[in-house]
Amino acid sequence: MRSILIASSMLLASLAQAHETTGPNGGRLVDAGDLHVELVSKGREIDVFVTDANDKPLPVEGYKGTAVLVINGKPQRIPLAPADANRLTGAAAIDIPKTARGAVQLQLPAGGSVQGRFQ
Numbered sequence: 362m363r364s365i366l367i368a369s370s371m372l373l374a375s376l377a378q379a380h381e382t383t384g385p386n387g388g389r390l391v392d393a394g395d396l397h398v399e400l401v402s403k404g405r406e407i408d409v410f411v412t413d414a415n416d417k418p419l420p421v422e423g424y425k426g427t428a429v430l431v432i433n434g435k436p437q438r439i440p441l442a443p444a445d446a447n448r449l450t451g452a453a454a455i456d457i458p459k460t461a462r463g464a465v466q467l468q469l470p471a472g473g474s475v476q477g478r479f480q
């Protein structure tokens with residue numbers, strides 16, 4: 362079941378076309394629906410910063426998220442929780458390369474979800 366969930370997440374992520382750039386926090390920035398998400402990794406921890414289409418920071422209170430990143434050839438599922446005003450954070454069991462591929466899915470407090478793909 363878990364394999365199916367991960368595969369489904371990766372498939373949904375592959376459907377989203379993303380243009381990756383560098384964000385204001387030095388991480389990788391991609392579109393996620395009408396939002397932008399920036400993925401910053403340090404060791405085993407990741408931070409995901411959320412901004413609107415005009416790059417204005419958005420409050421993440423009430424957001425839930427999951428990052429599914431491929432690390433050493435294996436998908437790692439990393440739960441994300443709000444850490445402060447516009448940042449969600451999570452930790453993996455192993456170090457996360459700065460160029461890890463995968464997706465970040467955010468559940469929005471008003472309902473619905475968005476997904477950003479990191480290639």
